[in-house]
Amino acid sequence: MKQSVCSLLLYFFIAIPSFSQEIHWESVAPGVWRGTTGTPEAYDLWSAAEPSPKMASLEKLGEAEFPLSKGEIISRHLDGNTYLRFPLKRGEQLFGFGLNFKTIHQRGRILRLHVDHYGGEDNGRTHAPVPFYVSDQGYGIFINSARYLDVYAGSASRLNSKDPAEARDRNTDPNWTASPYSDGVEILVPADGVTFYVFAGPSALEAIQRFNLLNGGGPIPPRWGLGFTQRVHRLYDQEEVIREVDEFEKKGFPLDFVGLEPGWQSKSYPNTFAWDPVRFPDPELLAKTLKDKGVSINLWMNPYVSPQAEFYDTLKPYYGSHTVWAGAVPDLSMEKAEEIYWGNFKRDHVEIGVGGYKIDEVDGYDRWLWPDVATFPSGLAAEQMRQTYGLLVQKQSTELFREQNRRTWGLVRASNGGGVSFPYVLYNDYYNHRDFITALINSGYSGVLWTPEARASDTAEEWLRRFQTVVFSPMAMINAWASGTKPWTYPEVEEEVKAMALLRMQMIPYWYSSFAQYHFEGIPPFRGVNLEPGFKEMESSDILEGPTDLESNPYEEALRNEMKDQYMAGPSLLVAPFFAGERSRKVILPHGNWYDFYEGTFAGNGEIIEVQARMDRIPVFVKEGSIIPLMEPRLHAPEKGEVVDLEIRHYGKEPARYRYYDDDGYSFDFEKGAYTWRELKVEKDGQGKWKGFLSPPVEGKPNTIGEVRWKFMTSGD
Known part of the structure; x- marks a missing residue:
């Protein structure tokens, strides 16, 4: 063919x-x-x-x-x-x-x-x-x-x-x-x-x-979306969900939103989209109880409608010719179908306080989804529906939260061109740690977001390594409901896992400004190192023909090869994960000085370095003259408009400037101008000492910055 x-x-x-x-x-x-x-x-x-x-x-x-x-x-x-x-x-x-x-x-x-x-x-x-x-x-x-x-x-x-x-x-x-x-x-x-x-x-x-x-610029998640999510067992009931949330708090592990798998529904595969009255007798009370604990709810769903769904008959004129797991497929390209379908979600989920969705199985396989011979009442071809269904569910579900003037942050199994601005992160059932990192790199070339989740592990080391990459990704997701693995399951690495989880929370100001840069400037928050200005591809007469000269400059030769296991996170950080079993690894540093994130020491400049594995760290390097804003370690992201103290880190031997993004962290008011960029600046005074400066707040604009402490990481400055 x-x-x-x-x-x-x-x-x-x-x-x-x-x-x-x-x-x-x-x-x-x-x-x-x-x-x-x-x-x-x-x-x-x-x-x-x-x-x-x-x-x-x-x-x-x-x-x-x-x-x-x-x-x-x-x-x-x-x-x-x-x-x-x-x-x-x-x-x-x-x-x-x-x-x-x-x-x-x-x-x-x-x-x-x-x-x-x-x-x-x-x-x-x-x-x-x-x-x-x-x-x-x-x-x-x-x-x-x-x-x-x-x-x-x-x-x-x-x-x-x-x-x-x-x-x-x-x-x-x-x-x-x-x-x-x-x-x-x-x-x-x-x-x-x-x-x-x-x-x-x-x-x-x-x-x-x-x-x-x-394509609209990238999404800015609510601040809580940058914290941790834990997905609970598919048949947990209301009280078990609350107990799991309380266990996170008791053990000192961060948690900002909890994911309910299919058992929250009265029937699933296909779905009623209605709360199971036995397991969840009072979902509104559950949402309120969790909100008081600083935790939001995320609901699993796929779009296919059970004959037992309350609105099944009302939607009948808008179903495609084929079913998915005996569930009807609503033609969501039609305005009336959209109105009927999502109206139930608005009433039963969003209006009682649900924070978002995990939208599953809008991707494939062919044996799951409708075939290419299927027909739809809109007249669209089955392949057109296949290519865009992920876009439709993202766009339409996001609108439910926009009507409430509160942001959402969710998961979806399919997207495509045009979906850059949707507040959804891609995931799947494939579970190769190395390939997760390659996908994270590729997401930056295609206007989508991808998360390397932590689900199950054969060893404590593997669990820790997977958890470390989750910390440096768009969504810090623990999706271990099937295996029952918790952050503290392996006592030998429990403290290291907790320290990484708290680091994620400290870095929320950095991640938040990185997503704002994605929204306003189009720069992907996670992307390939080859997009860095200091990265120079090796010039070759023909990349597809002829042998490779293995005796050439090893740094240039490495640049010519695929860099599938290191990536940029935000404007300044280069992340080079370890995988289970590795005791050392090579890291390619683009031209320009780079420094160790944890200690501020010089790491290299335009060269290949070798780093030794440590259980308590994922290798992270900071480019010359960078500023990294952090907040105190905490168990929940800042609430709407909450003021937080900052630790501002400076790396390197050069002056630096950084644009710190601020809004209420919750609503869509930023789209109406309710946001501000504050300048962070580091330069030397008359005595050659580093000094940090923060531009004053703008009257009438959001200001969530409290006390500021400056930390100059590189010795010898």
Whole structure:
């Protein structure tokens, strides 16, 4: 199948020039252009997500030149398909194409971008197959289609290329390769036309920023969303949930929201979405009781409606033709279906104080979800519904909380292009620790968030290592309801786990400002190290052909390889996790001075260092001249508008500036201007001593900063 499609691509691009289609170009924002070819479908990713571009932020990024040759961007149409081609240079590397778990570099790969449960292979079938890629040459491409897309990311060699692959003799040439050089990205869109977007840099990070901002900017979670969540056993009752929350408090472990698995419902798989009257006789009292303890509720659900659901018959005109686990599938692309469906959630959950949802099984597998032959009353194709259902449930559930003027922070199993701004973090049932970190890196290339949860472990060391990476992720999630593992299950590492949990709470001011930067500037809070300004990709004449010179500079050689086990967290931190069984590891430090997060000592500059494993630490490094705001360790995130004291850490031997974001931490009032950026500044006085300065509060704006203590971490300053 793939071979025949590839052959068709080559045929249409080479043999039949008459099928070439004009591309209409339009500048839509500084450094962003929309290309339209053929007759695009009315329903696409943006139709589902309805993002609100942050034009003011895009204006601040400024104008930029079109990053490619328009003449080398080709569109052709035949037999109801649109074929796109974008040029590639030798040595150019590609990143993105959604939430991949095993690979960072995407050049040379063949993908079918298809929303699905991740099956262990990076083939495009994943929870968030976002049709966006970014180049290390400083540009990005986004295809706005709700169809399954076939992508040949520099994998097909064209006969008439101006820079063709070299024909080699396999019999005698040791440099012969089965993956010869390709000078283009080719994409098959099964539609009569499509719109796509080109994003300028000039850096790869700036191209990603423009993509994120055009898609509405990242979410700012409520402050409680940055604390810990514990998911309790699926059949716990109301009193057992309260006892578990009390146990966290008693043992001194942080907890901000507790997740209820399917047993909170009277029936699940398929779902009634109604509280079970035996296990949860008074859910409103439960919500109030937990709120008084500083803990919110998160409810598991999937969207499929049981015949026993109260509103099952009312929704009948809006169901698809096929069921999921005998549950009806509401066509949530229809306004009336949305109104009926979510009205019940509003009344029974949100209005009594539930804080968010875990929206499961909107991804796949094929044997679970509706087939591609399914029909829906809206007239949308089954694949269009598959590609966008995760977007629809995120958008519509978020609106329930917006109506209450309180933010939510939840979990979802599927997303796609256009969903940048939704307050949801992706997760799945795959449980490979190393691949979790690779996915965390890839999330930053695709405008989604991913969390490496802690669920179960064979040893105390594994539990600790998984817990440490949870601390440095978008959601600090313990999802161990099935295994029964608690933070304190392994006494030999209980204190280390507790110290890491409290560190997460101390870092909430840093994480909060990082998410604000995501929202207002489009910079992913978790991203690949190669997006750092001090990171320089090794220049090579051809990244896909020829042998590698292993005697070359080891630092440059390492940069050429995939960095799948270290990442940037916020503006200043480089995180390099240990995995169970490791006693040492190598860390690649970009150019510029880097310092140990815990002690402030110099770690290196543009080199590979080796660090020894410690049970009490996950290796974290801070770039030169950085400021890290912390608060006191505590068991719950600050409440709405609560004033907290800060410890401001400075690292390195250079002066520093930091923009500290502040709002009430709870409502959507920040969207109406109820926020402020306070400047933190460190410089030396006349006697050569470091001094810290905090800009004064702005009258009429939120101010949650109490007493401030400055700590200069690097010795010898």
